Structures are given as C-alpha cells and as structure tokens.
Amino acid sequence: MPTAVTKRDSIVSSALSLFADRGFDATTIPMIATSAGVGAGTIYRYFENKEVLGNTIFQEYVKKFTETLEDGFPSDESIRNQFHHIFKSMVRFTSTQHQALYFIKTHSSAHFLTEESHASFQGLLNILKNLFDSGKKKKKIKMLPTSALIAIVYGSFLEVQRLVQIGELELEAQLLAEIEESMWDAVRLIV
Amino acid sequence: MPTAVTKRDSIVSSALSLFADRGFDATTIPMIATSAGVGAGTIYRYFENKEVLGNTIFQEYVKKFTETLEDGFPSDESIRNQFHHIFKSMVRFTSTQHQALYFIKTHSSAHFLTEESHASFQGLLNILKNLFDSGKKKKKIKMLPTSALIAIVYGSFLEVQRLVQIGELELEAQLLAEIEESMWDAVRLIV
DNA sequence: CTAACCGGAATGAACGTTCATTCCGTTTTA
DNA sequence: TAAAACGGAATGAACGTTCATTCCGGTTAG
Numbered sequence: 001m002p003t004a005v006t007k008r009d010s011i012v013s014s015a016l017s018l019f020a021d022r023g024f025d026a027t028t029i030p031m032i033a034t035s036a037g038v039g040a041g042t043i044y045r046y047f048e049n050k051e052v053l054g055n056t057i058f059q060e061y062v063k064k065f066t067e068t069l070e071d072g073f074p075s076d077e078s079i080r081n082q083f084h085h086i087f088k089s090m091v092r093f094t095s096t097q098h099q100a101l102y103f104i105k106t107h108s109s110a111h112f113l114t115e116e117s118h119a120s121f122q123g124l125l126n127i128l129k130n131l132f133d134s135g136k137k138k139k140k141i142k143m144l145p146t147s148a149l150i151a152i153v154y155g156s157f158l159e160v161q162r163l164v165q166i167g168e169l170e171l172e173a174q175l176l177a178e179i180e181e182s183m184w185d186a187v188r189l190i191v
Numbered sequence: 192m193p194t195a196v197t198k199r200d201s202i203v204s205s206a207l208s209l210f211a212d213r214g215f216d217a218t219t220i221p222m223i224a225t226s227a228g229v230g231a232g233t234i235y236r237y238f239e240n241k242e243v244l245g246n247t248i249f250q251e252y253v254k255k256f257t258e259t260l261e262d263g264f265p266s267d268e269s270i271r272n273q274f275h276h277i278f279k280s281m282v283r284f285t286s287t288q289h290q291a292l293y294f295i296k297t298h299s300s301a302h303f304l305t306e307e308s309h310a311s312f313q314g315l316l317n318i319l320k321n322l323f324d325s326g327k328k329k330k331k332i333k334m335l336p337t338s339a340l341i342a343i344v345y346g347s348f349l350e351v352q353r354l355v356q357i358g359e360l361e362l363e364a365q366l367l368a369e370i371e372e373s374m375w376d377a378v379r380l381i382v
Numbered sequence: 383c384t385a386a387c388c389g390g391a392a393t394g395a396a397c398g399t400t401c402a403t404t405c406c407g408t409t410t411t412a
Numbered sequence: 413t414a415a416a417a418c419g420g421a422a423t424g425a426a427c428g429t430t431c432a433t434t435c436c437g438g439t440t441a442g
Contacts, residue, residue, distance in 0.1 A: 144370065155351065
C-alpha cells in the first residue's frame, strides 16, 4: 500500500508494485484496488481498462528512465565518460525505482503492449545506440552490431539488478565501479 | 502444432511453445489442447494441473540445458577453453531449443515455480559458478562476486538471444566468435 | 449563519465472460 | 469383449468491467 497524494498516483503506484511482483496477468483489478485503497470502479475513472493501465504505467516509467539517462549527458566528453554517465544513471534510476526497472524488464515484450509502448522503449535503447555508434566511429568500441552491444550491456545490467533485488548482491561504490569496468571491457575495443 | 510421437510429448511441446510465446498466465488449457490436437481432459491424464505442467516443463528443459553444458566439458583444459565450451553449448542448446531458452528466461522467477524448480535452475547456474570460482583462483577471472560474473554473462547471453529470436541478429560463425570474445572480455582479468 | 441543494467523484454489488478442472459417453487397445 | 484412454461438453470459481447508488465539498436560498 504505497503512499501517494492523489488517487491516480495511488493506483499507479500500487499497480506498478503488483505488476513487478506478480506480473501483469497474475494481477487482478480487485488486488490493485485493495492495495491502492480505492474501489474497483474508481480505477476505471482514471484508466479505460486494464491494458490501458498497463501501457500507461509502462510508458510513464520508460519515460522517467529515458530522462534519467539524458539528464546531464556529457555530449562533449569522451566515450568512456559518456558510458560512465549512462551506467551511473542506470544505477541511479534503479535505486530509486527498482520496481519500475523490474516491471519494464519483465514486460518489455509483453503481449498487451501497444505500438506506442514499444516505440517508447525503443527510444530508451536509442540512447545506448547513439553512444555505441559514435564510439565505433572513434574506434573506441568493438565493431559488433550496435544491437548486440546494447544487448550485452543492457542484459548484464538487468541480471545484476535482479541479484540486487533478491538481496544476493549489495552495490557499494567499489563493487559498482568494478561492474562498470567489466561491462566497459565487454564493449570497448581492446587493442 | 509441433510434431510429437506420444500425446504427452505433444502436450509438452505445444505448451512450451505457447508458454514461450504468450507466457504461462496468458496461455489457457484449451489453447494447449487444441495446439496439441488432444482434448482438454486428456491433459489432466498426464499432468495433475496447470502448475504441475508448468513446473514439469520448466524442470525438463532446464535439465536438458544443464546436460548440454556438461556434455563434453573439458575439465582439464584452460579456463578460456572451458568458457568457450560453455558459450558454444549455450548457443547449441538455443539453436535447437530456442523456445525452451525463452521460456526458461521469462519464467525463471515466475510465481508458479516450486522450490524444486528453483533448485534445478540453480543447478544450471552452478556450472557457471564452478567455472568462475576456479578461474578466480587461477587469476584468470576478475575478482568480482561470482554471482555478479554469472549475471553479466548470462544476462548478456539472454538479451543477445532475444535479438536472434526477433530476427534482428543472425549468428553466423564470425559474429558468434566476436560476441564470445566480448563476454570473455567482460569477465577475464585484464592485466 | 444555517439549511437545503447540487454535481461529480467514488463505490462495490452484480453481470457476462472466460478459465481450469471434472465428468461421463465414446473410442481405442489388447 | 473388457479395460484403459480419450474427447469435449458441463461446471463452478474468478475475472474484468459496468452502473445504480452513495458520498462529500461547495454553492445557493432563506
């Protein structure tokens, strides 16, 4: 029963929590209503139906994630520094919104997502695409297909965060730096 | 409607396919029955209920995956060669069973899994654990927590395979070798 | 200042639908 | 021909969604 100011916020916050924990399909509207402390019908005053609720939340948090990565991006610095910014921002987003990351991770190819939701997710990955494309030009990044480079970094990151979530790993500064270095080693051109 | 000899095989094969495509919760028993070419009741002659079916399939394929990784493991060779064996085996398993990998990936922390299913999945990851533990002793692998090393390699691999599945990447030999090298760079101790 | 009124937000019981599971008549096997 | 296997209609529970009703803060009338 997350805290929230407005009823809409309360519904979104409860739904995110339940979707992340149990998955979209295994979460019922009455569950969300109870957790949000509202009547089931109230949810339909804010969202047309369950799928719209799912898509709205997905897009809302993908947008927040994207903005976190873009915020303060050091366009004029080295690829390595840009990579550091992205990594740091991903960690920052996750630490404040770990349910959101988990929801996005487990639902980014869910059956209920609309074209618009997919597009917003692509927008998120495009930040990595731009980084790697420019890095390849500058001979700093391996000449792998960009999609593969993204998969390697994003996939690693998701699994590491899963460990954090289940309490198997605690990310203090030293470890964080080493994991960043490991991911950087995966994508950097080693001469 | 996958081909199969026995009805049980047909049910397992259809269920795997549907679970991988739509997810466990969004797959109905009548769907599985139709796809397998059997009556809905017949499924209950072979599996106590839907959850048992899900767990059975999960464990069956995790076991196949584990066996694939263990088969021909070069215990006496270098860490690098052992890593190569694991990587090659993961690719081999995926190319013959890509639905299985996808099902395992998307359901490895699903709400319906029993303790036994979780244990069988841990057994799979243990192969990587042993490799990295011995590699760290020999100063060939980064001194990161083993769980983190596993997450980095396994996470990358899953995302790369997702690209393959959606047709965004085709893994011919050259590319495969480069991706293996990238993942190796992520975990190897760079001096 | 109080009381009656108003309108839209909120509610939750009820509806139709869909699901997992059961049951039993039919078909296949030995 | 007896027994086992099978199919798919039937069942009841649970779901998403609706809508008649209640609630409540603000406005108007006296």
